[in-house]
Amino acid sequence: xxxxxxxxxxxxxxxxxxxxxxxxxxxxxxxxxxxxxxxxxxxxxxxxxxxxxxxxxxxxxxxxxxxxxxxxxxxxxxxxxxxxxxxxxxxxxxxxxxxxxxxxxxxxxxxxxxxxxxxxxxxxxxxxxxxxxxxxxxxxxxxxxxxxxxxxxxxxxxxxxxxxxxxxxxxxxxxxxxxxxxxxxxxxxxxxxxxxxxxxxxxxxxxxxxxxxxxxxxxxxxxxxxxxxxxxxxxxxxxxxxxxxxxxxxxxxxxxxxxxxxxxxxxxxxxxxxxxxxxxxxxxxxxxxxxxxxxxxxxxxxxxxxxxxxxxxxxxxxxxxxxxxxxxxxxxxxxxxxxxxxxxxxxxxxxxxxxxxxxxxxxxxxxxxxxxxxxxxxxxxxxxxxxxxxxxxxxxxxxxxxxxxxxxxxxxxxxxxxxxxxxxxxxxxxxxxxxxxxxxxxxxxxxxxxxxxxxxxxxxxxxxxxxxxxxxxxxxxxxxxxxxxxxxxxxxxxxxxxxxxxxxxxxxxxxxxxxxxxx
Amino acid sequence: xxxxxxxxxxxxxxxxxxxxxxxxxxxxxxxxxxxxxxxxxxxxxxxxxxxxxxxxxxxxxxxxxxxxxxxxxxxxxxxxxxxxxxxxxxxxxxxxxxxxxxxxxxxxxxxxxxxxxxxxxxxxxxxxxxxxxxxxxxxxxxxxxxxxxxxxxxxxxxxxxxxxxxxxxxxxxxxxxxxxxxxxxxxxxxxxxxxxxxxxxxxxxxxxxxxxxxxxxxxxxxxxxxxxxxxxxxxxxxxxxxxxxxxxxxxxxxxxxxxxxxxxxxxxxxxxxxxxxxxxxxxxxxxxxxxxxxxxxxxxxxxxxxxxxxxxxxxxxxxxxxxxxxxxxxxxxxxxxxxxxxxxxxxxxxx
Numbered sequence: 057x058x059x060x061x062x063x064x065x066x067x068x069x070x071x072x073x074x075x076x077x078x079x080x081x082x083x084x085x086x087x088x089x090x091x092x093x094x095x096x097x098x099x100x101x102x103x104x105x106x107x108x109x110x111x112x113x114x115x116x117x118x119x120x121x122x123x124x125x126x127x128x129x130x131x132x133x134x135x136x137x138x139x140x141x142x143x144x145x146x147x148x149x150x151x152x153x154x155x156x157x158x159x160x161x162x163x164x165x166x167x168x169x170x171x172x173x174x175x176x177x178x179x180x181x182x183x184x185x186x187x188x189x190x191x192x193x194x195x196x197x198x199x200x201x202x203x204x205x206x207x208x209x210x211x212x213x214x215x216x217x218x219x220x221x222x223x224x225x226x227x228x229x230x231x232x233x234x235x236x237x238x239x240x241x242x243x244x245x246x247x248x249x250x251x252x253x254x255x256x257x258x259x260x261x262x263x264x265x266x267x268x269x270x271x272x273x274x275x276x277x278x279x280x281x282x283x284x285x286x287x288x289x290x291x292x293x294x295x296x297x298x299x300x301x302x303x304x305x306x307x308x309x310x311x312x313x314x315x316x317x318x319x320x321x322x323x324x325x326x327x328x329x330x331x332x333x334x335x336x337x338x339x340x341x342x343x344x345x346x347x348x349x350x351x352x353x354x355x356x357x358x359x360x361x362x363x364x365x366x367x368x369x370x371x372x373x374x375x376x377x378x379x380x381x382x383x384x385x386x387x388x389x390x391x392x393x394x395x396x397x398x399x400x401x402x403x404x405x406x407x408x409x410x411x412x413x414x415x416x417x418x419x420x421x422x423x424x425x426x427x428x429x430x431x432x433x434x435x436x437x438x439x440x441x442x443x444x445x446x447x448x449x450x451x452x453x454x455x456x457x458x459x460x461x462x463x464x465x466x467x468x469x470x471x472x473x474x475x476x477x478x479x480x481x482x483x484x485x486x487x488x489x490x491x492x493x494x495x496x497x498x499x500x501x502x503x504x505x506x507x508x509x510x511x512x513x514x515x516x517x518x519x520x521x522x523x524x525x526x527x528x529x530x531x532x533x534x535x536x537x538x539x540x541x542x543x544x545x546x547x548x549x550x551x552x553x554x555x556x557x558x559x560x561x562x563x564x565x566x567x568x569x570x571x572x573x574x575x
Numbered sequence: 576x577x578x579x580x581x582x583x584x585x586x587x588x589x590x591x592x593x594x595x596x597x598x599x600x601x602x603x604x605x606x607x608x609x610x611x612x613x614x615x616x617x618x619x620x621x622x623x624x625x626x627x628x629x630x631x632x633x634x635x636x637x638x639x640x641x642x643x644x645x646x647x648x649x650x651x652x653x654x655x656x657x658x659x660x661x662x663x664x665x666x667x668x669x670x671x672x673x674x675x676x677x678x679x680x681x682x683x684x685x686x687x688x689x690x691x692x693x694x695x696x697x698x699x700x701x702x703x704x705x706x707x708x709x710x711x712x713x714x715x716x717x718x719x720x721x722x723x724x725x726x727x728x729x730x731x732x733x734x735x736x737x738x739x740x741x742x743x744x745x746x747x748x749x750x751x752x753x754x755x756x757x758x759x760x761x762x763x764x765x766x767x768x769x770x771x772x773x774x775x776x777x778x779x780x781x782x783x784x785x786x787x788x789x790x791x792x793x794x795x796x797x798x799x800x801x802x803x804x805x806x807x808x809x810x811x812x813x814x815x816x817x818x819x820x821x822x823x824x825x826x827x828x829x830x831x832x833x834x835x836x837x838x839x840x841x842x843x844x845x846x847x848x849x850x851x852x853x854x855x856x857x858x859x860x861x862x863x864x865x866x867x868x869x870x871x872x873x874x875x876x877x878x879x880x881x882x883x884x885x886x887x888x889x890x891x892x893x894x895x896x897x898x899x900x901x902x903x904x905x906x907x908x909x910x911x912x913x914x915x916x917x918x919x920x921x922x923x924x925x926x
Contacts, residue, residue: 379814403816417814420807431804431815440797447795 070132071096071260072117072229077126079112086112087123088284094229099251099261101275101292103268103304105364105532108281110264114231118150119143130229147228151218153237157206163217164202170221184224191223196253198246211341212243219250223259230254231262236270237366248274266304266364268297268571280304301567305534326354328391329495329526330376335385336550337368337375345371347550348385353495358517358527360541360558362534364570368550369530370412373499376528377409378402379417389495403432408493410484410501412530418484419472426454426468429487461486462509478505489516496520499530514540534570538563546570588867588874591917592881595909602905608898617903620891621884627891629773633845635883636778637662637837641861642868642875643782643789644833649870650793651802651826652809657703657718658834659858660725661696665835666842667729668695670737670755670849673762673842681761688762689781689839696835697828699725704827708820714827726854733851754850764844778840785833789872802826834858863907866914882907 074092078085087109094100104110115121117128119140128135130146137143143150157166164181167188176183181202192199199220200213209217215235222230236244251261251274263274271278271292278295280287280303287303330353339345345368353359363369374380376387378399387395389405403409411417419428430450433439439449454468461482465475475483485501498517502510518540521527531537537544544561546554546569554569556562600610621631641658648655655661669688676684703721706712739756747753764776793799805812805822813819837857842849864882868874885907889900 377814379810398816398818399813400816400818409814411814416808416810418811420804420811422807423803427800427803431811434797434801434804434815434817443796443798445795445797445800 069096070094071130073129073132074113074117075127075129077113077116077128078124079109079116079121080124085284087116087126090126090281090284090286092279092286093289094260094262095277096260097255097258098276099255099263099274101271101278102262102264102281103266103271103278103300104281105266105304108304109284110281111233112284113281114150114233114262114264117143118148118231144225147226148231149222149225149227149229150231150233151215151222151235153233155211155214155218157214157217157221159207160205162203162205163200163209166206166217167202167221167224170225187224188220191220194253194257195223195250197250212239212246215239215247216250223254227259229260229262231264233264234266234366235263236265236267266571268300268568271300272297297571298564298568301564301571304571305563305567326356328352328354329389330528331386331388332376333386333388335372335375335382335387337371337380337382339368339371344383345550346375346382349547349551350385351545351552351555353526353528355494355526356521356524357542358521358529358540360537360544361528361530361547361552362537362544362566362570363530363532363547365532367548369547370499371550372547373409373412373497373528373530376402376497377407406491406494408432408488408491408496410488410496410498412499412503414477414480414484419480421473422471424469424471425458425463425465425475425483426450428472428483429454429457429468431487432491457486457490462512478509481505482509485513485516489520492520492523493525496525496527497530498527500532501529502531502533502536510536534563534566587917587921588869588914591913592910595906595913598909598913599902599906603898603902608896612896613892613898613902616892616895617885617888619888620895621888625770626772627887629768629775631880631884631887632775632779634887635879636782636844637841637857638861638864638883639782639875639879640785640837640840641834641857642864642879643785643872644830645861645865646789646868646870646872646875647793647799647802647833648826648830649865650806651822652806653704653707653823653826653830654715655700655703655718655827655830656715656862657700657721657858658830658837658861659854659856660718660722661700661831661834662838662841662858663722663725663729663854664699664831665692665696665838666849666853667725667732667737667838668692668835669839669842670732670758673758674756676762677759679761681765684759684762685764685843688843689836692835692839693832694835696838697832700831700834701824701828704824707827708823722854722858729849729853730851733849733853737849739848750850750852752851754848756848758843758847762843763847764840774845776844778844781840783876786872786876793872798822798825834861837861860907863911866911 070093072094074090076089076091077087078089079087090109090113092113102110112121116123117137119137119142122138128137135146137146158169161169164184167184168175168179185202188199188202191197197216197220199216200209206214206217219230235247239247255261265271275292277289277291278300279289280300282304332349332351335346335349336344337346347368349372361369371380375382378397378401381396386393389402389407392405394402394405420431430439430453439446451468458465458468463482463486464479472480472483481503488496502513505513517527517529529537529541538558538561541558544556544558544566545552546566548570556566596614603610603613619627621627641662645655645658669692672691673684673688699721703714703717706717707714733753733755737755738753742753764778766774766776767779768775793803801812801817801822804815805817805819809819846853860882864878865875867882868878885903889903892898892902893900
């Protein structure tokens, strides 16, 4: 396959060609015969939803994973990349979302470390100063003082250090994984300018993103991945955002007919359960993640929150259950103001939570399956008496839930650390759904589950809804949202940008809102 | 993990001990001693005679009591290394009280003293718990630092307000240490055996009962469960609505309380006078005991007997073959290193 002749700028020859790359993990095909071509001197976007296979493909290119099948050509020559070292020696450098600098060392030390094999026995900053100055000059990257310690730098500066480090290592092809996620708007502009300079110097850049706006403003060409398959490569200036959305999330899906309650919309007016007003919160880095969000849910409804990961959904869920402090706004549950109340107080109001970070918030790994199933019943009257836990009741309850939710545990006594991810998720769901909550916050509830288990969980959620529970379903899986929600809210950049009754929801409109964050 | 590895794990600690003893043997050979003779001598001194057994048990009681508290603390991942100070505080608190209990019957005075020692040690430990729960201050640092404060307070009191009448008059015992007046006979823990040389007392029975109580507490009660959840995953505990701050303070209090109780057991059971040198390192040795017993109360029972056997036996060894008693520290050091190595290896294997 030749690169299309219509590349608007610098129609150079092919730098990198990945041919029919296939990689399977247990239970999922992460890359299915993927082809990718990157020309010399271009910014090439790699667009796709989470789990579309972008990271896997790049991990294969940089030697982190080994492909099951497929070839990689660099400058027309077949290359083998078995370990990350091979990729680095070929000039393939990746800047990850989680930056990999040694925070306690200085910027200079980090750079020396990048080429430690050629460093003199006594390290001396002078040896690299001139080289760095030259790189700064060449690419117009403003660079922090070499003697600053990395932990003192802002995220944007750290990322620049990482990019310089890659160039200093002799990168010919730079891979940037969601590079704007840590940056402020000003820094994003600076980055765009530097990337331009770099490609003008002949560098090739692969730009991984799930944001349409960035594809439009950063890239020359773009390849779209969906569920492990490459959906095609296009010249950016010749496509529209809605064409990209269709490629990215597909257009064949429609709402599935899944037992809707008959009296929905008619019947008696439902009582509000969750009322969020103008809520804001910070993420772990201290950057705004939820920005003035308002939303409310009612009894007997599933409200689906659609959105691309990283738009504040995780933080929103954590604020709702009291695990994260809000920095503004108001949170009311069942008529009571619970803004910044403790998780304990909120749980006591009948709020259940299926966390996105299962390992972190969902289970105690050293304890048994049975003990984890009663995690929220530690002081309930049914299970404890005079401060003692009734072991036989715990066992009965655990055995029932293990059976009902089909958790692969031979006995409630099995330590949780021996469970697989899917079974862990079933355990958490069993625990949270079995408490007949009045409000259920379910974040990515079916992530990691197979089709059968997913269907089971969906019918469970519907069952709960029919019993009166208000379900807030946060999911990246649009099909899931469309399938079981009564209303759909689209979240982008920490705000709700649109709410639709699900029978009037249009997949393309939602997709566009998700990706672009504006109407 | 296959079956062999599971078995290996179950016997991991005894195995580590055997390997460590073998390693220490090499050391003995290097300095020209017959390792067999060294070990036989230690064994004879600790379990070879009635007196040895009695001393071994006597010495194991404070180790065990402290270690039980540390089992609770470490299960909740509260790294209390301040048991030494909490132990001292337990003893300090009851000294003036016991001295004022002249003439009160034992069944009144002793329970009061034991409870007060527990509360005092617990309160001292709870300070670190409070600092950690409220301000996020590392308990490793606070508990360690508070050991020195406690020992300085002990020093001040034994040179000042609590100094015995003889010492005040300038008469010191051979140790040259200042110490309090002796505890009234009614506050001393009764010995179990009639022979005067057997010093083992009812403190041992108390400790044994507390092994069972601690075990049930940790495995069966709601609070013990919450402590284990918090130790395994504090985030999950919080998400489940547990009051992790309260639990942290509680854990700090309980583990300090056990150490305070150990102070009472030694003061009322063996020392009978509060001296400037009252803190002899039980609080630190108990950390090793707890790790050796894998934070399990029954493991702590076995480990405390083992370690105190080594200490008691080493005195005998010193007298008979002249090797310094510090040999024991070397052996214990080896055991811990081997345990860590075994754990590291098995963790790598499990991947």
